Amino acid sequence: MIVAKDLVKEFKIYQHHRGAFGAIRNMFSTKHTIVRAVDQISFQIAAGELVGYLGPNGAGKSTTIKMLTGILVPTSGELTIGGIVPWRERVKHVRRMGVVFGQRTTLWWDLPVIETMELLRHIYKIPERQYRRNMDMFADLLGLSEFLNIPVRSLSLGQRMRADLAAAFLHDPEIVFLDEPTIGLDVLAKERIRQFIATINSEKKTTVILTTHDLGDVAKLCRRVMMIDRGKVLFDGALAELVSRFGGERRLIVDFAEEYDDLSIAGARIVAKEGRKVTYAFHSNGNGVAPLIENLSRNYKWADISLQDPDVETTIRHIYEQWEGDHSSEYC
Amino acid sequence: MIRAYWKLAKTSFKRQMIYRAANLAGIATNLCWGFFRAYLLLAVLEASPGVGGYDHDSIIIYTGFSQALTAPLKVFGWWDLLRTIKSGEIISDFCKPIDFYGMWYARDCGHAVYQLAARGLPLMLLFLAIFRIPLRLSASMGLAFLISMTLALQVSFSWRMIYNAMAFWTLDAKGVAAMANIVSLFLMGFIIPVGFFPPWLQQAVQLTPFPAMFDIPLAILMDVPGTEVLLLLSRQVFWMLILIIAARCLLHIGTKKVVIQGG
Numbered sequence: 274m275i276v277a278k279d280l281v282k283e284f285k286i287y288q289h290h291r292g293a294f295g296a297i298r299n300m301f302s303t304k305h306t307i308v309r310a311v312d313q314i315s316f317q318i319a320a321g322e323l324v325g326y327l328g329p330n331g332a333g334k335s336t337t338i339k340m341l342t343g344i345l346v347p348t349s350g351e352l353t354i355g356g357i358v359p360w361r362e363r364v365k366h367v368r369r370m371g372v373v374f375g376q377r378t379t380l381w382w383d384l385p386v387i388e389t390m391e392l393l394r395h396i397y398k399i400p401e402r403q404y405r406r407n408m409d410m411f412a413d414l415l416g417l418s419e420f421l422n423i424p425v426r427s428l429s430l431g432q433r434m435r436a437d438l439a440a441a442f443l444h445d446p447e448i449v450f451l452d453e454p455t456i457g458l459d460v461l462a463k464e465r466i467r468q469f470i471a472t473i474n475s476e477k478k479t480t481v482i483l484t485t486h487d488l489g490d491v492a493k494l495c496r497r498v499m500m501i502d503r504g505k506v507l508f509d510g511a512l513a514e515l516v517s518r519f520g521g522e523r524r525l526i527v528d529f530a531e532e533y534d535d536l537s538i539a540g541a542r543i544v545a546k547e548g549r550k551v552t553y554a555f556h557s558n559g560n561g562v563a564p565l566i567e568n569l570s571r572n573y574k575w576a577d578i579s580l581q582d583p584d585v586e587t588t589i590r591h592i593y594e595q596w597e598g599d600h601s602s603e604y605c
Numbered sequence: 606m607i608r609a610y611w612k613l614a615k616t617s618f619k620r621q622m623i624y625r626a627a628n629l630a631g632i633a634t635n636l637c638w639g640f641f642r643a644y645l646l647l648a649v650l651e652a653s654p655g656v657g658g659y660d661h662d663s664i665i666i667y668t669g670f671s672q673a674l675t676a677p678l679k680v681f682g683w684w685d686l687l688r689t690i691k692s693g694e695i696i697s698d699f700c701k702p703i704d705f706y707g708m709w710y711a712r713d714c715g716h717a718v719y720q721l722a723a724r725g726l727p728l729m730l731l732f733l734a735i736f737r738i739p740l741r742l743s744a745s746m747g748l749a750f751l752i753s754m755t756l757a758l759q760v761s762f763s764w765r766m767i768y769n770a771m772a773f774w775t776l777d778a779k780g781v782a783a784m785a786n787i788v789s790l791f792l793m794g795f796i797i798p799v800g801f802f803p804p805w806l807q808q809a810v811q812l813t814p815f816p817a818m819f820d821i822p823l824a825i826l827m828d829v830p831g832t833e834v835l836l837l838l839s840r841q842v843f844w845m846l847i848l849i850i851a852a853r854c855l856l857h858i859g860t861k862k863v864v865i866q867g868g
């Protein structure tokens with residue numbers, strides 16, 4: 274469905290002058306620096322996939338989404354979505370696409386939600402029956418009916434986001450881009466939105482690409498993740514693979530039955546110690562946990578042992594920390 | 606697609622109805638200002654009788670008409686498009702399969718129709734009744750006036766789009782736009798009648814689109830002897846086409862810029 278090849282987006286940042294003549298100088302100023310927000314990324318996404326697009330702040334996620342929606346033209350590279358180049362045939366492209374920018378609404382600020390939906394019905398020429406069916410479905414899944422008559426500007430953030438999602442899915446788009454759809458929401462609201470996205474994706478086979486900083490979204494929704502940093506895709510694959518490849522160390526938490534002076538064991542290191550409770554970290558690529566437990570049992574008396582596998586959150590924190598480290602060493 | 610524009614216009618019309626109280630207050634303000642301006646202009650008329658071909662009655666019609674059009678012509682400036690460009694909200698309009706100029710125009714029409722019906726017309730009638738001025742308008746001149754009014758609002762709309770589009774190129778667009786608005790108000794004869802201008806300026810103004818926004822429907826309304834209605838209407842149509850093309854070109858280039866440079 275989506276084929277991206279060597280996509281690059283560079284921004285020119287002009288120097289701004291202040292003061293009385295600043296405005297005039299700005300008009301003629303050619304001094305600029307170039308920021309490469311997206312740096313030669315390539316990927317393919319099949320119809321019906323639900324892909325999480327992750328990366329630290331400023332990685333280039335939103336910029337990529339904007340290119341996919343056709344509102345930004347790449348500096349170089351190729352991109353087709355369902356055979357169309359988004360920015361060349363923008364109107365045709367946006368007809369079968371939906372988008373939510375979590376940071377700002379795409380709804381008309383001063384209209385009640387229902388008026389916005391009615392307007393969209395005409396703009397997308399949605400048949401009456403389909404419109405009814407979807408509105409009923411959204412009332413169900415998103416609780417839309419609670420605030421249909423409130424103007425968008427007076428909605429709470431969670432309500433606004435739900436309205437925005439409904440608007441994006443109203444015309445049964447083939448593909449939907451969600452840029453941080455859960456930003457700033459409470460736990461329940463997030464849960465509801467995740468449920469909604471999952472349901473639509475499985476029932477309507479809508480292709481969804483989602484950026485987020487909330488790893489709960491990822492764990493709940495995405496089988497496939499793409500990770501980007503400084504404009505480059507550094508991982509593209511199954512979420513499970515990401516965890517096993519980058520998850521780093523597993524943890525073994527041991528409650529000892531007696532006091533010992535030396536608790537070090539081969540193949541693991543101590544990361545925390547709290548009274549008799551000690552946390553060891555070890556790499557999962559070896560022989561598993563059996564040798565460690567044998568070793569422990571041979572030398573110590575213990576009361577309880579528990580094992581912690583890396584979850585998505587720790588994995589991703591781990592990856593970001595590694596990248597952070599890489600960058601700072603680049604500058605040294 | 607027409608349905609979408611119709612719906613847009615209707616929604617914008619309905620939105621105005623929410624502000625009924627503000628509307629009444631608006632009529633009162635317009636009326637007060639109308640008296641003030643009328644007496645000022647009458648004083649001018651007394652000092653130099655026959656100035657610009659005006660007499661007592663036509664001064665009253667002029668003031669009533671201009672006060673009635675403050676809202677539809679967005680005399681105090683209109684910055685909606687400018688704001689969406691600056692805030693980046695414009696991006697969400699790009700994500701919808703609808704013509705940009707058409708979308709804004711539909712909304713403007715909804716607004717203008719409401720303001721004319723609920724504010725402009727009552728105000729004008731009230732004004733004429735208070736001053737006991739009869740308005741004699743034949744059916745054909747009435748029709749010509751309606752057409753001319755529609756054209757005037759459309760030309761004004763394109764002009765407003767043009768000065769709003771400045772926001773694509775400069776951060777200080779609001780200043781430029783406010784300037785453009787004031788200049789246009791003066792040149793269209795909204796502040797003082799075009800007939801009061803010095804002769805050279807009167808001639809110069811006829812070469813600009815501004816009379817098409819206000820002065821021409823006014824002339825038809827007053828039915829000045831020797832008014833060549835068809836000529837006036839065709840001048841409006843001419844400027845309408847020019848300004849539509851200009852506004853659309855600017856929007857097109859501005860959009861390109863946003864799309865390529867990222868705002």
Ligand SMILES: Nc1ncnc2c1ncn2[C@@H]1O[C@H](COP(=O)(O)OP(=O)(O)OP(=O)(O)O)[C@@H](O)[C@H]1O
Pocket residue numbers: 284285286308309310328329330331332333334335336337866867868
């Ligand atoms: N219009 C623009 N002009 C100049 N630079 C820009 C523009 N848009 C983005 N950038 C720069 O491009 C880089 C990538 O930005 P982008 O918004 O894509 O990041 P992101 O991954 O969405 O980050 P976040 O998680 O914070 O939303 C940043 O360095 C940003 O400053």
Ligand SMILES: [Mg+2]
Pocket residue numbers: 334335336452
């Ligand atoms: Mg972003």
